[in-house]
Amino acid sequence: MKIQLALDRMTIEECIALVEQTKDYINWIEIGTGVIKEYGMTAVRKMRERFPEKTIVADMKTCDAGRHESLQAFKSGANVTTVMGFSPNATIKQCLEVATEKSGEVMIDLLGIESADRVREIHSLGARLFCLHVGKDMQQDGQLATSKLLQLVEGLDDNQIAVAGGVNDEITPSLLKAGVEVIIVGSFITGSTNPEFSATLLSNIIDEYKQV
Numbered sequence: 001m002k003i004q005l006a007l008d009r010m011t012i013e014e015c016i017a018l019v020e021q022t023k024d025y026i027n028w029i030e031i032g033t034g035v036i037k038e039y040g041m042t043a044v045r046k047m048r049e050r051f052p053e054k055t056i057v058a059d060m061k062t063c064d065a066g067r068h069e070s071l072q073a074f075k076s077g078a079n080v081t082t083v084m085g086f087s088p089n090a091t092i093k094q095c096l097e098v099a100t101e102k103s104g105e106v107m108i109d110l111l112g113i114e115s116a117d118r119v120r121e122i123h124s125l126g127a128r129l130f131c132l133h134v135g136k137d138m139q140q141d142g143q144l145a146t147s148k149l150l151q152l153v154e155g156l157d158d159n160q161i162a163v164a165g166g167v168n169d170e171i172t173p174s175l176l177k178a179g180v181e182v183i184i185v186g187s188f189i190t191g192s193t194n195p196e197f198s199a200t201l202l203s204n205i206i207d208e209y210k211q212v
């Protein structure tokens with residue numbers, strides 16, 4: 001399992017500082033949608049320059065202009081770009097095509113998707129990296145990511161599944177058991193008084209699970 005550190009609602013300098021503190025315990029760096037809206041692709045370029053060895057996810061949350069936005073992300077140094085699962089198939093296909101051309105990956109953000117048929121349809125377009133996502137606003141309404149979300153992707157072959165939405169040390173063991181490949185962790189680390197400790201805690205849970 002990988003840890004994707006989601007950097008949201010902070011300055012580029014704060015993003016860099018957070019990664020400096022946690023880089024030994026996290027695998028992927030996500031430049032959050034809000035950070036991209038604030039700073040544009042400069043945020044992605046700066047993180048790429050600063051952390052050349054890390055996998056960088058640009059959380060573009062594309063829903064139209066798939067080719068243009070995916071190219072923006074990959075040209076700026078992202079390895080992974082995101083597109084919303086509710087986007088037209090034409091958009092998702094464009095993102096996937098650009099990813100193939102640029103040797104990158106597309107993460108399908110399933111925020112708001114409740115139909116396994118829709119996920120199957122996206123899978124048939126060639127998508128293989130899916131993010132089961134309980135959004136910030138849904139979290140405020142009391143919802144949290146659980147392994148039950150995996151019902152949406154049941155039976156699909158050759159997938160990589162990521163989970164986002166208030167992921168913390170309590171939920172991580174059940175996500176590990178359910179076979180989730182990427183946990184996307186924002187506020188549990190970024191809102192912690194000791195981000196390094198919180199990242200270490202998750203990393204240790206993952207290491208312990210591997211040894212069982």
Ligand SMILES: O=C([C@H](O)CO)[C@H](O)[C@H](O)COP(=O)(O)O
Pocket residue numbers: 006007008032033034059134135136164165166167184185186187188
């Ligand atoms: O994608 C996200 C959200 O939509 C805001 O843009 C977050 O990165 C994701 O939810 C992870 O953050 P936490 O829920 O705080 O762990």
